[in-house]
Amino acid sequence: MKLNKCPECRGKIEEKNIDYILLGVNLGKFPTMICSRCREQFYEDSVLDKIDKSAKEKGLWGLEHKTKLNLVGNSLAVRLSKNQIEFGKLKKGEEVIVYPESKNKFIIEVTGFKKS
Numbered sequence: 001m002k003l004n005k006c007p008e009c010r011g012k013i014e015e016k017n018i019d020y021i022l023l024g025v026n027l028g029k030f031p032t033m034i035c036s037r038c039r040e041q042f043y044e045d046s047v048l049d050k051i052d053k054s055a056k057e058k059g060l061w062g063l064e065h066k067t068k069l070n071l072v073g074n075s076l077a078v079r080l081s082k083n084q085i086e087f088g089k090l091k092k093g094e095e096v097i098v099y100p101e102s103k104n105k106f107i108i109e110v111t112g113f114k115k116s
């Protein structure tokens, strides 16, 4: 559905072909409805389907998974899924830094060498 006014702020909508970036990967240019006031972006359903398709083709799908913490000695270990390992090109022994952003959100930052 094409929008004339922004559903958030009633600002004027402009349509442009702009790059869609997901997880740092450019999925290509897609028709995007942009609010000239709050800069919020909107997409038609048919465009969202194309964005999903492009994300799947580029392996940016199924990167979230539910897992349990495993006890290893006195530590807890997190398992990463096959999709996550492939996406990050991660290898056994690669160095990561783990730090909390809050009590229920932890970041795993890969600092080891990465193959491109």
Ligand SMILES: [Zn+2]
Binding pocket: 006, 007, 008, 009, 010, 011, 035, 036, 037, 038, 039, 040
């Ligand atoms: Zn707006």
